[in-house]
Amino acid sequence: MDENGKLFRAMTWIDDKYVLEAETEKKHVNKKKIKYLAMAAMIACAILIMGTNSDVQATLKEVFSQTETISFTASTEAKLRDLDFSRLPGNIQMKKVEMESEDFRLYCLSNENDDIIWLFQLSNYTNDGSDQELTVHAEGTITRRGSEYGTYWEIQEGNSFSIMWEQNGETLEISSATSIEEARSIYMSLVSAAE
């Protein structure tokens, strides 16, 4: 045998448990969401906010407090919960909701001055209900763009391992290794930076 494909051939002899796991779970992955429903999966959610105007921070904090509750509430839903925006002040309007995936949603809000606030809602769930750590699964680069909605950061899937953005001269980042506590602290630094 030549050296080409040696590692691929060597893979044949890996432990049976990995061979069986990949075959069994491959079938489960197709029904992953259903499986998680059945297992009353734990959902952890985080909202990360890019605020451009301090007068909306109180409202956004209120929204965040909803997600804090969600974070530690056992749920039968393995997808993002709909957040309640009914208590937004009159000057704040929901302009757009973008469903990136079942794990990731973007909300676009604006105030009376047409300042734009983007909310990133991210979710992760574990299958045994014991792990309350949030691992942020969003991946991609964020490109700064201008549009009729103002300035925002466009997320492009797959180009990078983390989300980064700048606000008030600070660069903030969340990656797949970010825990719920870190995500909270990033959020709080965003809020306090805007205040």
Added chain:
Amino acid sequence: MKHREVQKKEIQKELLEQQMIEKLFARSEDVFTDMETTYGKLCSRLIGRILNQDEEDTRECMNDVYLGVWNTIPPQRPQSLQAYICKIARNVALKKLEYHTSQKRHGTTVSIQEELDACLPPAKNEYDELELAEIMNQFLETLDKESRILFVRRYWYADSVEELAENFGYSKNHISVKLGRIRKKLKKYLEKEGIYV
């Protein structure tokens, strides 16, 4: 309720495997029908992917697979007949592929192999396949479950990126990026294990 059904199926599967192994030990040729019914589809899909869906080659390989099982059990008594038969199927298909590769055929699987070869530093010939497999076991243990399944589906079962995207619910681009990251990790891991000049 669902969990119980899954458990019941697993027990039934285990019993069926035991029966097949007993038939092999008793040299009962009925076992060929049992193997075809239980694992025929799984193995021919695996072989088909490696040989890029060449039906004639797949059929030939399947005969070799059953013969391989017949000739090795006994004396072997595998813990999992499914894994055992799949490993034989993979090995038979790779031998066939090796023959075809020398004639410049079957490009897709060759490119999957090349993806992994890029992780292997020079002086790799010091390691035989079983040693490399052991190192791969250790590496797989370091991965999170999703990455591990993704990696094994791609580099063991030779799933296409399209199939992976469909089964995992991600875009093709996302799958490619994820695989690229895992390969990068593997390369680092192999280097850390001293598999280089």
